[in-house]
Amino acid sequence: MINEQYICKNCILIDGSFGIELNSEGICNYCEDPTYKTTNWWKTQITEEMKENGLRDWNSVIELMRSHQKEKKYDCIVGYSGGKDSTALLYTVIHDYGFNPLAVTIDSGFIPDIAFENIKDTLKKISVDHIVIDGAKETFRKLYQWVFTNQDSNDLTLTRNLCDNCGDLVHSLVVREAMKHDMDIILFGYSPDEIRRYFYEIPQHEIEHDWKPSFINRESFTEEDRKHYTTPEDFENHTVPRILLPYHVIDYNEEDIIQLIESKNLVKKGNSNTLKTSCHVIAAALFYDLNRFGALPYSLQFAELIRQDPSIRKKWLITLKHLTPMIREGKFNESGVNFTLEKIGLSREAILSIVQNKVNQDPNRDKIIRNINLF
């Protein structure tokens, strides 16, 4: 295969993108040195001890919720996006643990119809109170618009910048809802590979601190936007709820999860596919990043999985070769890309012209241009 010399022989990372260089043996920095760090990725070392401690805590949280079950209407909040993991978590919390959660969906305005279809299908099968919080749609839109327009880094990917900022707003909104109902426990179905920022629990000091990004004080944002974020004052007369990510410590197997939710008819066959349920903004962000950095941000995550299990390298390499040209042309979830760009008021040409300017000023310019067209 042509151009394979630019791809790490051990994983799938590409020389010259995201601060990666191949050595004379064709091995990337991450494969050579497990402690290698860049702005976008570092290996979060999860030790057996961390897992055991997390699991012990999770079991004690379950006990605690059981002991308070009669006092409260809801036992906990489950963040519910309509994706496979949150669907499975919701089902498990109700059926395996016997709890009565409040399912909370944050509608950013950029959620694919399939995710909503999944939510509808699931709610026909399980009995649970569900609310959709859609009061921050305009803030989400402005947030995305700001990041797409002002992204300025030779390292940090737009996808990561966007997901982190969006996550902070989502977490803030859910915490606020929890406090409204006087609830102490919030659960999210983050999968075991989503550990870049948090492992098992979002630290209390992060929940208590002000989640607002610095740019929210710019003139394009208003007090309405800022009020969606919790601030330290909100917790003066309230306990800080705990946000837990149980899939980081309890058994998790992707195939079992898909099998579970499809066999219980919670979602239609095929609708558990992450590519179908992830938000439309991601599709546009990947289009931006590929044309900006010459590689897919997700390849960093895939590469980590390959290092853990080399037998899956071939599968991911094929996926990468298949997805790259589609994403480069904006044809991967094309309607999602168009939807996003239209809502944030940027054309495809405008994005390409922004990224071309940035590529031209990047010290890694030549390799990036080569990598954009590698597949």
Ligand SMILES: [Zn+2]
């Ligand atoms: Zn490698």
